[in-house]
Amino acid sequence: MSTFLVFGATGGTGRHFINLALEEGHRVKAIVRTPSKLASIRNPNLQVIQGSITDDPLPHLDECVRGSDYVVSMLGDAGMQMRSKINTAFVKKQLVPSMRKNGVKRFLYQAGGLSKPYKEYFSPYLWMLRHTVGNAYAGQHADNEAVMKYLAEDAMDIEWIVHRAGIGSEGSQGTLRRSPNSESKYSVATFRDCAAYNLKTVQDKAAVHTSCHSCYIE
């Protein structure tokens, strides 16, 4: 049994993530803005803590990080991220320092498939999508990219993993695998399948310090 500290647990991916982790018998600590959104999940292994990543300092962060094996972020607030890089500020000023202080190493951050990996190849097709359909989420991509830059430049002591997820629907269509950037292969997957991928990948040492897309196993 492992302990997962989860951000974004009430969201499209996060909700599936916590259900899958609990089904596997793990402990989950979820820091959420609105705890009532998780009221229907009755499981003694789920601990819900109220808080917003824009609270500085975020109450109870250290005690939640302490004793966790894995930290997983499936955060997003497209409206706020249009105005401010709230994820970057939180990861940089609060989360990573707390992980360092409490000796917690492994961190998976879910970004978008159209968020460009730091100093890595972005195909012309993805570039075109990013600057057309992706414009609606420009703030979210800019925030995700700033997180990737920070992790690569200043947090290599953390065992971070970025999942550049493509998500388009609910349900399940299969099992996702990591798609190295050199492969330029990716799927527009379901929330549940991305959550299952995050649960598997955060525990995979081979994924540390990668910022890959995911694609379905054929």
Ligand SMILES: NC(=O)c1ccc[n+]([C@@H]2O[C@H](COP(=O)([O-])OP(=O)(O)OC[C@H]3O[C@@H](n4cnc5c(N)ncnc54)[C@H](OP(=O)(O)O)[C@@H]3O)[C@@H](O)[C@H]2O)c1
């Ligand atoms: N949705 C997509 O189609 C898609 C596709 C590809 C990649 N992604 C990436 O994956 C990430 C997660 O996407 P998603 O669709 O699963 O998420 P989502 O449904 O948009 O939910 C975002 C989660 O973040 C939480 N959150 C937002 N601001 C917060 C704050 N200040 N403090 C604490 N929690 C906060 C939300 O809490 P509340 O319930 O309180 O709002 C919610 O749990 C996105 O950031 C995006 O980069 C998304």
